Amino acid sequence: MENFPDHRVKVLNNMPVNDNGDFVLYWMTSYRRVRWNFSLDRSLMWAKRLDKPLVILEALRCAHRYACDRFHNFVMDGMKDNLLAVQNSEIAYYPYIEPDPDAGKGLLREFSFKACVVVTDFFPCFFLPGMTLAGASQVFCRMEQVDSNGLFPCRESDQVFVSAFSFRRHLQKNLPKYIMEAPEEAPLRRSELRRLKKFPDNIIQKWPRASEFLLLSEHRDLTKLPIDHKIGLTAIQGGSSQASATLGRFLNQRLRRYAEERNSVDHPATSGLSPYLHWGHISAHEIFWTLMRSEDWTPDKLSEKSNGKRTGWWGTGKNAEAFLDELVTWREIGFNMCTLTSNFDSYDSLPDWSRKTLADHQSDPKEFYYETGEFENAATHDNIWNAAQKELVRTGKIHNYLRMLWGKKILEWSVTPKRSMEIMIELNDKYALDGRDPNSYSGIFWILGRYDRPWGPERSIFGKIRYMSSERTRGKIDLKNYLTIYR
Ligand SMILES: Cc1cc2nc3c(=O)[nH]c(=O)nc-3n(C[C@H](O)[C@H](O)[C@H](O)COP(=O)(O)OP(=O)(O)OC[C@H]3O[C@@H](n4cnc5c(N)ncnc54)[C@H](O)[C@@H]3O)c2cc1C
Numbered sequence: 001m002e003n004f005p006d007h008r009v010k011v012l013n014n015m016p017v018n019d020n021g022d023f024v025l026y027w028m029t030s031y032r033r034v035r036w037n038f039s040l041d042r043s044l045m046w047a048k049r050l051d052k053p054l055v056i057l058e059a060l061r062c063a064h065r066y067a068c069d070r071f072h073n074f075v076m077d078g079m080k081d082n083l084l085a086v087q088n089s090e091i092a093y094y095p096y097i098e099p100d101p102d103a104g105k106g107l108l109r110e111f112s113f114k115a116c117v118v119v120t121d122f123f124p125c126f127f128l129p130g131m132t133l134a135g136a137s138q139v140f141c142r143m144e145q146v147d148s149n150g151l152f153p154c155r156e157s158d159q160v161f162v163s164a165f166s167f168r169r170h171l172q173k174n175l176p177k178y179i180m181e182a183p184e185e186a187p188l189r190r191s192e193l194r195r196l197k198k199f200p201d202n203i204i205q206k207w208p209r210a211s212e213f214l215l216l217s218e219h220r221d222l223t224k225l226p227i228d229h230k231i232g233l234t235a236i237q238g239g240s241s242q243a244s245a246t247l248g249r250f251l252n253q254r255l256r257r258y259a260e261e262r263n264s265v266d267h268p269a270t271s272g273l274s275p276y277l278h279w280g281h282i283s284a285h286e287i288f289w290t291l292m293r294s295e296d297w298t299p300d301k302l303s304e305k306s307n308g309k310r311t312g313w314w315g316t317g318k319n320a321e322a323f324l325d326e327l328v329t330w331r332e333i334g335f336n337m338c339t340l341t342s343n344f345d346s347y348d349s350l351p352d353w354s355r356k357t358l359a360d361h362q363s364d365p366k367e368f369y370y371e372t373g374e375f376e377n378a379a380t381h382d383n384i385w386n387a388a389q390k391e392l393v394r395t396g397k398i399h400n401y402l403r404m405l406w407g408k409k410i411l412e413w414s415v416t417p418k419r420s421m422e423i424m425i426e427l428n429d430k431y432a433l434d435g436r437d438p439n440s441y442s443g444i445f446w447i448l449g450r451y452d453r454p455w456g457p458e459r460s461i462f463g464k465i466r467y468m469s470s471e472r473t474r475g476k477i478d479l480k481n482y483l484t485i486y487r
Contacts, residue, residue, distance in 0.1 A: 003333055004018065004038075004041065004042055004045055005038070005153070005178075005181050006466070007111070007153050007155065007156060008146055008147040008148070008153050009042065009144050009145070009146055009147075010122070010144065010145045010146075010147075010155070011135050011142065011143070011144055011145075012120075012132070012133070012139075012143045012144065012145050013137070013139060013142065014065050014134035015139065015140060015141050015142050015143065016141070016142060017046075017050070017116055017117050017141060017142045018115065018140070018141040018142075019050065019393075020116075020118075021050075021114055021115050021116035021117075021141060022052070022053070022114045022115070022116075022196070022436075023047075023052050023053040023054060023055045023114065023115060023116065023196055024043055024046045024047040024050065024052050024054050024055070024058045024090070024115065024116050024118075024119070025043075025052070025055050025057060025111050025112065025115040025118045025119070025404070026039060026040060026043035026054060026057070026118075027057050027059075027111075027118055027119070027120040027121075027135065027179060028040075028056055028057065028058040028082075028120075028121065029059075029064060029119035029120055029121045029123065029128060029132065030122070030123035030128060030279040030280045031052070031121045031280040031283065032058060032075065032078045032082065032147050032279055032281055033078070033082070033240045033243075033280055033282065033283065034056075034082055034085045034086060034091075034187070034188055034225045034240075034283055035085075035183075035184070035187060035188075035240070035283075035286070035382060036148075036165065036182070036183045036184070036185060036282075036283040036285045036286040037121055037148050037183050037184075037280075037283060038146050038147065038148035038183045039120065039121050039146040039148055040056075040184075040187055040189055040310075041183050041184050042119050042144065042146045042344075043117075043119040044187055044191055044193070045332065046116065046117045046119065046196075047193050048192075050116050050117075051194060051405070052116055052193075052194060053090065053091075053092060053193055053194045053195055053196035054090075054091050054092070054191075054193055054196075055092045055093075055094060055111070055115075055196060055199075055427050056086070056091060056092070056093045056094065057094045057096065057107070057108070057111060058079060058094070058095050058096070059095075059097075059098065059104055059107065060072065060075050060076070060079070060095075060096070060097045060098060060210075061098050061104060061131075062097075062098045062099070062100070062101060062225055062226055062227050063101035063102055063430075064126075064127050065100070065427055066228075066430055066435070066436065067227040067228065068227050068228035068229070068230070068231035068282060068305070068430075069222050069227065069228070069229050069231060069232055069233055070232060070234060070396055070431075070433065071218060071231075071433070072222055072225065072227055073098075073222065073233050074234070074236070074237075074238035074275065074279060075238060076097070076210075076214070076215055076220060076238075076415070077237050077238030077239040077458065078238045078239045078240065078279060078280075078281045079095045079210065079215050079241065080215045080216055080239060080440060081239035081240045081281075081364070082095070082240070083095060083212065083215055083216075085188065085240070086188065089191055089193075090169050090186040090191060090193040090194065090195045091188065091190070091191065091193070092195070092196040092199065092362070093102075094199060094203075094209055094243070095209060095216070096207055096210060096211040097210045097225070098208065099224070099225065099277070100226060101208070101226060104203070104207065106206075107203070107206075107207045108135045108138060108139065109138040109139065109140075109198075110203055110206075111203065112132055112138070112139040112140045112141060112143075113140055114200055115139075115140075115141050115363075116141060116449050117141055117142045117143070117144065117172070118139050118141060118142070118143040118144070119143075119144050119145075119146060119148065120132060120135070120143065120144070120145050120146070121145070121148065121280070122145045122147045122148075122149065122154065123149070124210065124225060124335060124338035124339045124345070124438060125338045125345070125436065125437070125438055125441065126245075126436040126437075132145060135291065138443065141287040144438060147251050148183060148283060148285075149284070149332075149335050149337055150284045150328070150331065150332040151175060151176060151178060151284060151285065151332070152171060152174070152175055152287060152328070152332050152349075153178060153329055154335050154336065154339040156174070156178070157170065157174075157197070157336065158309050159340075160336065160337060160340045160341055160342065161252075161333055161336055161337075162351065162451065163451055163453075164329050164330060164333060164451055165308040166308065167329060167332070167333045167336065168308045168309075168310070168313075168325070168329045169306050169307065169308035171329065171332075172305070172306035172307070172308065172313050173306040173479045175328075176299065176302055179299050179302070180299060182288075182289060183283065183285055184286045185289075192249045193232075208377055209296065231430065231431060234394065234395045234396045234433070235395065236272075236275060236395065236396060236397070236433060237331070238275070238276070238279060238281055240276075240280055240281045240282065242276070242281070242287070243273070243276035243281040243282035244282065245269065245275065246272050246273055247271065247273060247282065247286070247287055247290060248351045250270075250272065250273065251290065251291060251294055252273040254268070254269045254270070255291075255319050255320065255323065256269065256319055257269040257282065257319070258270070258319040258322050258323050259318045259319045259322040262322065262400070262401075263400070263401040263476075263477060264477065264478070265399050265401065265402060265476070265477050265478065265479055265482045266477075266479065266480060266481045266482055268399065271323070272397075272402060273287065274397070274433075274434035274437075274439065275396065275433035275434045276399065277331070277434070277437075278433070278434040278435075278436075278437045278439075279433075283378075283437055284327060284328070284331065284332075288324075288327070288328075289326060291323070291324075292316070292320075295316045295317065295320050297314075297315065297316055297320075301314070301315030302314065302315055303314070303315060308323075310329075330439075330442065331438075331439060333442065333451065334437070334438030334439045334441060334442035335438045337438065337441070337442070338438040338441065344438075344441050344445075345425065345441050347417075347418045347421055347448075349450070350445060350449055350450060351449055351465070353449070353451065353454055353462075354448055354449025354450070354452075354454075354465060355449075357449075357458070357462075357463030357464040357465060358417040358448065358449075358463055358465065359455065360463055361459075361460065361461050361462065361463040362416055362417065364460045364461045366413065366461065368380065368412075368413045369382060369413055369414070369415060370413045370414070371415075371473060372426060372427075373421075373424050375389065375410060375413075375423055375427060376389070376393075376427060378393070379391050379414065380409075382409065382470050383483060384402070384470045384473060384474065384479065384483070385405070385406060385409050385470065386486075387402075387479075387482060387483050387485075387486035387487070388402040388403070388405065388406045388486075389406065389427070390486040391482075391485075391486050392406075392427065392428075392431045392432060393431050394486070396431060396432055396433035396434075397432060397433060397434065398432070399482075401473070401477065402473075403443065404443075404446075404447070404468060405468050405470065405473055407424055407443065407444060407446075407447035408447055408466075408467065408468040409468075410424050410447075411447055411448065411461070411462070411465070412461055412462070417448060420447075420448075421444060421448060423468075424444045425440070425441075425444055426446065428440050428443075428444060448465065449465050449466075452465075452466055
């Protein structure tokens with residue numbers, strides 16, 4: 001890629017480029033795809049500049065808190081797509097599935113002995129920041145981290161935005177500079193690289209490559225892996241090809257109803273893209289440009305007004321505008337928070353007004369009170385809430401509107417607001433295919449007042465926090481099919 005956007009790159013160590021290395025290494029940790037990916041473009045840039053082969057190392061750890069069949073299989077679907085995609089290219093792809101906790105330790109270090117440069121991804125939450133820093137301390141050549149998270153580069157602002165309005169206004173002023181900055185749509189098509197003759201023997205022996213049989217198999221045997229087998233597979237398949245198909249279906253069949261019917265549960269108008277975004281099987285850039293091409297959009301259609309309003313800025317139809325506000329404003333405000341703060345998932349990060357009002361009402365009497373087990377087993381008195389929890393457990397997702405209600409009721413029925421936060425994080429991160437993401441913390445902390453304002457009338461338990469009721473949801477939204485499916 002000519003003219004690589006350097007503001008998306010952070011150098012993680014003080015080591016020089018090793019001109020005598022055998023290859024450039026792309027350690028793929030978050031953008032698990034081989035298209036629309038700035039990290040891959042950067043790796044290809046180095047490989048061409050140094051006239052060296054490119055190795056992609058995509059590893060899957062088993063030693064993290066939420067490792068389970070559901071997430072492992074989803075990631076392996078993505079590995080399968082990557083394996084097939086690189087087959088006709090010069091790129092050497094090394095998928096690795098850790099068989100035992102910490103068995104993968106040393107693999108990056110060993111690869112780096114032979115590497116000229118290591119490039120990796122930037123993801124600001126869960127165990128990834130710690131793992132990346134630990135990796136950087138062991139690498140024997142220059143290591144770079146590249147940001148391919150969204151349209152607005154995560155490190156281009158040092159301001160933490162506390163409302164969607166202020167972030168939107170900032171985007172309206174500053175995003176035009178970056179709007180044409182996109183990763184290569186199909187970088188492998190003309191990569192013209194040297195080929196790696198073989199992977200180092202010691203690596204193959206100590207950290208065997210995931211077998212093609214396992215990755216390509218329709219029913220993978222995960223029983224030997226030390227992960228949680230109780231959180232089973234769902235009907236949602238992972239991988240870049242499913243991600244693109246999901247995007248295509250959304251644009252053709254649902255987008256036209258998005259602005260009016262985003263909250264519809266029985267007749268959904270939403271994209272279903274969040275698991276693919278979370279695991280990096282699709283990029284925000286691919287979604288953005290596929291949508292904008294279908295709208296015949298050009299950047300001169302952007303409004304010059306930066307008034308923070310939700311509509312009227314992009315210069316597209318109302319459905320595309322409504323969708324872009326979620327994909328760009330709401331998704332990227334979470335990356336802003338997680339990039340610039342370290343306490344984004346702690347109770348202290350809530351705004352003063354919300355902590356105060358929740359504290360004022362902490363001792364209010366509760367008609368219903370539950371602990372994690374009852375929530376987890378969908379054993380509350382409320383059939384809408386139970387249905388949402390069953391959807392999460394069975395399918396790995398919850399419809400956005402019901403996800404808000406789900407969170408508000410956990411706040412209402414938990415012993416303290418802080419405990420409700422812990423329960424939301426635990427259940428969301430354990431079951432949701434899109435969990436452990438900046439959006440997870442945006443959503444969960446929104447329940448408790450982040451990105452929101454005080455609302456009246458002041459109520460029991462909630463104080464000035466925005467309230468939601470199951471009765472009103474029942475009156476407003478058609479739930480007949482939903483409640484039958486998740487009985
Ligand atoms: C309590 C709670 C927990 C949440 N946990 C998560 C989570 O773990 N992971 C997650 O991705 N989202 C989370 N959200 C936000 C939202 O529910 C999902 O992003 C959305 O439902 C995903 O469905 P979709 O891809 O069909 O969305 P669409 O409506 O099709 O939107 C497209 C994309 O825009 C982004 N988006 C949409 N709505 C929101 C939103 N409200 N906030 C931030 N980004 C948004 C997502 O990346 C989404 O994939 C949570 C919300 C709440 C209230």
